[in-house]
Amino acid sequence: MIDLIHVTKRFGEETAVEDISLSVARGEFCVLVGTSGCGKSTTLRMINRLIEHSEGEIHIEGQQIRAFRGETLRRRMGYAIQSTGLFPHWTVERNIGLVPRLLKWPAERVRERVEELMTLLGLAVDEFAGKYPRQLSGGQAQRVGVARALAADPDILLMDEPFGALDPITRETLQEELRALQARLQKTIVFVTHDMDEALRLADRLVVMHQGRIRQQGHPLALLREPADDFVASLLGGEDRGLKEAALLPVSERMLPLGPRLVARERVVQHATLREALSIMLWRHAERLTVVDDEDIPIGELSLRRLVGARSHD
Amino acid sequence: MTRALTWRAGTQAGRRWLAPAVWLLLLLAACLGMAQLEGLFRLVEPDSRAVVYARADFLVLLGRHLLVVGVAGLLAILVGVGAAVAVTRPGGRDFLPLVAQLASIGQTFPPVAVLALAVPVLGFGTLPIIVALVLYGLLPIVRNTLAGIEGIDPGVREAARGMGMTGGQLLRQVELPLAAPVILAGIRTSVTINIATAAIGATVGASNLGDPIISGIVNGNTAYVLQGAVLIGLLALTVDSLFARLQSRPVR
Ligand SMILES: Nc1ncnc2c1ncn2[C@@H]1O[C@H](COP(=O)(O)OP(=O)(O)O)[C@@H](O)[C@H]1O
Ligand SMILES: [Mg+2]
Numbered sequence: 001m002i003d004l005i006h007v008t009k010r011f012g013e014e015t016a017v018e019d020i021s022l023s024v025a026r027g028e029f030c031v032l033v034g035t036s037g038c039g040k041s042t043t044l045r046m047i048n049r050l051i052e053h054s055e056g057e058i059h060i061e062g063q064q065i066r067a068f069r070g071e072t073l074r075r076r077m078g079y080a081i082q083s084t085g086l087f088p089h090w091t092v093e094r095n096i097g098l099v100p101r102l103l104k105w106p107a108e109r110v111r112e113r114v115e116e117l118m119t120l121l122g123l124a125v126d127e128f129a130g131k132y133p134r135q136l137s138g139g140q141a142q143r144v145g146v147a148r149a150l151a152a153d154p155d156i157l158l159m160d161e162p163f164g165a166l167d168p169i170t171r172e173t174l175q176e177e178l179r180a181l182q183a184r185l186q187k188t189i190v191f192v193t194h195d196m197d198e199a200l201r202l203a204d205r206l207v208v209m210h211q212g213r214i215r216q217q218g219h220p221l222a223l224l225r226e227p228a229d230d231f232v233a234s235l236l237g238g239e240d241r242g243l244k245e246a247a248l249l250p251v252s253e254r255m256l257p258l259g260p261r262l263v264a265r266e267r268v269v270q271h272a273t274l275r276e277a278l279s280i281m282l283w284r285h286a287e288r289l290t291v292v293d294d295e296d297i298p299i300g301e302l303s304l305r306r307l308v309g310a311r312s313h314d
Numbered sequence: 315m316t317r318a319l320t321w322r323a324g325t326q327a328g329r330r331w332l333a334p335a336v337w338l339l340l341l342l343a344a345c346l347g348m349a350q351l352e353g354l355f356r357l358v359e360p361d362s363r364a365v366v367y368a369r370a371d372f373l374v375l376l377g378r379h380l381l382v383v384g385v386a387g388l389l390a391i392l393v394g395v396g397a398a399v400a401v402t403r404p405g406g407r408d409f410l411p412l413v414a415q416l417a418s419i420g421q422t423f424p425p426v427a428v429l430a431l432a433v434p435v436l437g438f439g440t441l442p443i444i445v446a447l448v449l450y451g452l453l454p455i456v457r458n459t460l461a462g463i464e465g466i467d468p469g470v471r472e473a474a475r476g477m478g479m480t481g482g483q484l485l486r487q488v489e490l491p492l493a494a495p496v497i498l499a500g501i502r503t504s505v506t507i508n509i510a511t512a513a514i515g516a517t518v519g520a521s522n523l524g525d526p527i528i529s530g531i532v533n534g535n536t537a538y539v540l541q542g543a544v545l546i547g548l549l550a551l552t553v554d555s556l557f558a559r560l561q562s563r564p565v566r
Contacts, residue, residue: 045476048476050472050475050476070478071478071479071480072478073478074475074476074477074478075477075478079473079476079477081469081472081473081476082469083467083468083469084469084473085467085469085470085471085472085473085474085476086470086473087470087473087474087488087492088467088470088492089491089492098477098479099477099478102477102478102479102483145473148477158476
C-alpha cells in the first residue's frame with residue numbers, strides 16, 4: 001500500500017532522514033516511534049508530499065507519489081496533527097466537510113457525510129455542528145480533527161502525534177476508539193508518536209527510529225522479545241519490558257481450563273491483560289485467579305506460574 | 315420571545331450605527347451651516363473683512379477631500395496588502411525584510427518632502443498629493459497585513475496544506491479571513507492619518523478641506539484655519555467611527 005524505498009531527506013547540509021525502507025500493508029496500523037527530532041514527522045510528511053524527499057522512491061499502491069499533483073495526493077489521504085489545525089473561523093461542521101468540498105461533492109452529500117462522521121466519533125450533531133473550535137475541549141477538538149481526516153473516506157490516514165496534547169485519560173479513550181475504528185474501517189494508518197506506551201498499544205507494525213534511521217521494525221511483541229540493540233531495548237522500556245509485554249497479551253492467552261481444585265476466590269475477566277491480572281495478584285496476595293467471562297461465569301483459571309510463562313503443567 | 319430578541323438585536327445594531335451617524339450629521343451641518351456661525355467667528359477675527367471662507371463651497375471641498383483620501387486609500391490597500399501577501403508566499407519570502415523596510419521608509423519620509431519632489435514631475439494639482447498619501451499610508455497597511463498573516467497558528471496552515479488546499483484556497487479561505495481584523499485595523503490607521511495629511515495638498519493646488527487652512531495661514535485669518543480644522547476633524551471622526559463599526563462585527 002505504502003512503500004518507502006531507500007528514502008533520504010536532506011535540509012541543506014543536515015540529513016533529517018537517511019536511507020529508510022518501509023512497507024505498510026493495506027489495513028495495517030504502522031507506528032513510527034523515537035525521540036524528538038529523529039525524523040518521524042519528516043518521514044510522515046514525505047508520504048503526502050508536504051515535504052519532498054531528496055533520494056529514493058515512495059510508492060502508493062505501486063505508483064510513484066511524484067506522479068500525482070501534491071494537492072490531489074493529499075486529498076486522497078487523511079491528515080491529523082497534534083495542534084489539530086482546525087480553522088478557528090469555521091464551525092465544526094464546515095471544518096469536517098473541508099476535503100469533501102475541495103473534491104466538489106454536492107452540498108447534500110457533504111452534509112450527510114459530516115453527520116455520519118460526527119456520530120461515528122461520538123460528537124452529538126445537534127450540540128457540536130454549529131460550534132467553533134475555541135468552544136471545544138482538547139479531546140473534542142481532536143475528535144473533530146480525526147473526523148476531518150476521515151471525511152473523504154481516504155484509504156490512508158497519516159497522524160502526527162494527534163493525542164500528544166491530551167490528558168492521559170482522554171488520550172487512552174481516543175486510542176481505544178481509534179483502534180476500534182481502524183478494526184472496523186480497515187484504513188491503512190501511519191501514526192507518529194514519541195510515547196512508547198501509545199505506540200505499543202496501537203501498532204501492528206512498530207518502527208523504531210533514531211537519528212534519521214530505522215533501528216528496528218516489526219510486531220510490537222517481536223521487538224519487546226528481541227530488541228535489535230541496547231538502544232531499542234531501553235527505548236522500549238528497559239527492565240519494564242516484561243510488564244509492557246504483559247500489557248499486550250490477554251488473560252485468555254495463558255489461562256487453563258478449570259481444574260479439579262477449588263475455584264480461586266479472586267477473579268479476573270478473560271479479556272483483561274496479563275498485566276492487569278498480575279496487578280490483581282499483587283494487590284490481593286493471590287497466586288491463582290479465576291478467569292470469568294463477561295457474565296461473571298468462571299471459565300478457567302490463571303496461576304502466577306502460567307502468567308509468567310513457565311512451561312510447566314500445574 | 316423571538317420578537318423581543320429581534321427587537322433587542324435591532325436596537326443594538328441601531329446603537330452601533332449611532333456614533334458614525336452623529337458624526338456624519340455634525341459634519342454635514344457644519345458644511346452647510348458655517349455661514350450661520352458668522353457671529354461666532356467675528357469674535358475670533360474682529361478685524362478681517364470676511365470671517366467665513368467663501369472661495370469655494372465647503373461641500374465641494376469635502377467631496378474633493380474624500381476623493382483624494384479615497385483614491386489614495388484604495389491604492390495603498392491594493393499595493394500594501396498585495397505586497398504583504400506576495401512576501402508571505404513560499405516564493406516571495408526572501409523579499410519580506412525588504413518590503414517591511416521600504417514601507418517604514420515611506421512613512422518616515424515627510425509628506426511635504428514627497429510633495430516638493432513630486433510636483434516637478436507630476437505638476438500641480440491632485441496627483442502629487444495622492445502619491446504622497448499612498449506612500450505615507452502604506453506602512454500601517456503593510457505592517458498589519460504581515461502581522462495578521464504571520465500571526466496565524468502554523469498548525470492551521472499545515473492542516474490546510476495537508477488537507478490538499480491549493481495556495482490560492484489557503485489565502486482566500488483561511489489566511490485573509492483570519493487576518494482580516496488586523497488588516498482592517500491597519501487600513502483604519504492609514505486612512506484616518508491621511509484625512510489629516512491630505513490638507514497639505516492645498517499647498518500644491520489640490521483644492522480640498524486644506525484650502526481654508528492654508529488660505530487662513532497665508533492671510534493671517536484664524537477663522538479660516540478653524541473652519542478647515544473643524545471640518546477635517548469631523549470627517550476623521552466620522553470615518554474612524556465607521557471603521558470602528560466595521561471592526562466590531564463579530565469575527566470568529
Ligand atoms: N523544514 C525544515 N527545515 C530544516 N530542518 C528541518 C525541517 N523540518 C525538520 N527539520 C529537521 O529535521 C530533523 C527531524 O525533524 P522531525 O522529522 O520534525 O523530527 P520528529 O518529528 O521525529 O521530532 C530535525 O533535526 C529538524 O530540525
Ligand atoms: Mg514531530
